[in-house]
Amino acid sequence: MTAVFETTPDRTATPPTSAVAAPSAGAEREALFERWAERHGVVAALRLAEAEDLADAVAAAITPDNTTDTYDKSWRVWQRFCTAERLPELEGSRGSLVAFVAWMLREGQQNGKGYAPSSASTHLAAAVVGLRQRGVTVSGDAQAEARADLEGLAVKLLQTGERRGRGQAVGADIDGLRAIARACPDTLTGERDKALVLTGFHYASRSQDPAGLLTGDVTLHPRGLVVAVLTGKTKHSVRNAKIRYADDPEICPVRAYNAYRTRLVAERGERWADPSTPAFVGIDRWGHVTGGMVPDSVTRAVKRISARAGVPVAWTGHSLRIGLASVARRSGRDSIAIADQGGWARHSRSMLAYMQREDGWDDNAATGLT
Incomplete structure (x- = not known):
């Protein structure tokens, strides 16, 4: 800046x-x-x-890099639509936007299948941005009508029993964390894996968060760790997350992180203690440190780590973030405290969605009313 x-x-x-x-x-x-x-x-x-x-x-x-990437991808989707439907690319009329929505749900993907409504919504919003950036006037009424039609068509899909997309990722839980901790081998990679998952769960990390951390961003405190998360998109997600020592040493994120960092420096040299080096390093199959992790490698690592531990449904890069909100909610934590720890706006709709009910029985609004 x-x-x-x-x-x-x-x-x-x-x-x-x-x-x-x-x-x-x-x-x-x-x-x-x-x-x-x-x-x-x-x-x-x-x-x-x-x-x-x-x-x-x-x-x-x-503008975050991933937002720019989304805009670029969505513009390519718009270009494919215009080519397929023989419509001018630089025109954002009401009819064009509604036709774009219908086309995306019908056959928009490159494999000829329709997009999930959530993906179509993202592409619609980003295509409108792209049109306006290119000097095309797109009225708010035209965009609103296209979005309303998208929501209506999404309801139609649900009524016919068609559900698209992967759905919400499964949330991490304490049993899964314990299984992962036990399954990590006694190697530098194993220590890195354990620290990555245990710390990530406790500050509700996105994949880009641990990938963006430097050694100097994680500091030791008498009561635990302070993680300076600087990769967030909003003023809420850029934060200093505090992670306390856990009562159970087996799944303690502070002990796991300290063990990983101590081993990294001992086996790979003092230069990895420099505050400007990556906090979480990539390690190849032969045990060679390849540099800092990137968001995609974090996502792949979480999936691989959970599969190795035999977690029933493999976790994704977002499972740690969902898990913190879900487990903390079930444990009776205040929603404001959850929001502050995970970097959500207080009363965030996405955070409330992550506070998913396990089966709808124990936490049911109608329980005990009659």
């Missing part, structure tokens, strides 16, 4: 009054510049154009 503000133009310089065009390209920006020039004069219009450029730079700097 500092670099963004360092690129701010010199506000003390006086631009030439003979300038007649905005610094930024694009018909929409040029038209806006002309209106500013007519209203405020050329000098003020240039200042406003520079401010627009700065706003664009800040927006680019704060």
Whole structure:
């Protein structure tokens, strides 16, 4: 972010009054510049154009990489739709958006199958962003109608008994954590695996969270660990998560992390104690450290670790996050405390969805009313 503000133009310089065009390209920006020039004069219009450029730079700097990837992927889906239906790519009419929704649910995937409604919803929102970025006017009413039609068609799918998508990932639980701890071999990889899962569960990690941690982001405290999670998308998810020593040493995240880090330094050298090195390292099948883990390798590792432990349904990269919310809820923890630990906004809808009921009997709203 500092670099963004360092690129701010010199506000003390006086631009030439003979300038007649905005610094930024694009018909929409040029038209806006002309209106500013007519209203405020050329000098003020240039200042406003520079401010627009700065706003664009800040927006680019704060947009997470995975959000940009989603936009790019969704734009490619939109392009395939336009090609298949012989519609102009740069047109965001009501009919085009509704047709896009219907096409996605009917045959939108590259294999000819329909998307799950949740995926179609993501692609719709990102395609609208892509259209607007390219100067296409998309009315709020057109987007709202397409979204309403998507929700209605999703209900129709449910009524016919068709459920698409993988559904919500299974949540981690204490029995699974214990099985994983026992199944980890006495190797550096085993120590890394145990620490990855046990710490990740206790701060409700996403796959990108442990992948983004540096050694200096995890600090020892007399009562446990403090994990500085800096990879979150919102002000709530960027946090200092506190992880206490567990009563059961077998599944204690603090002991597991300390054992892993001690072994890493002892076997691979003091350089891994440097605060700027990755907290969780990749290790190949021969035991060689390959550098820091990335989100995909974290997801694969969690799946592999849970399968090795014989967990009935293999966990995914999101299982640890779901598990913290679910287990803490069943244990009577306050929802605000859960939100703060896991980096959710208080009363977050996604967090409430993660507080999933195991069978609907023990935690049933109608229990004992009659």
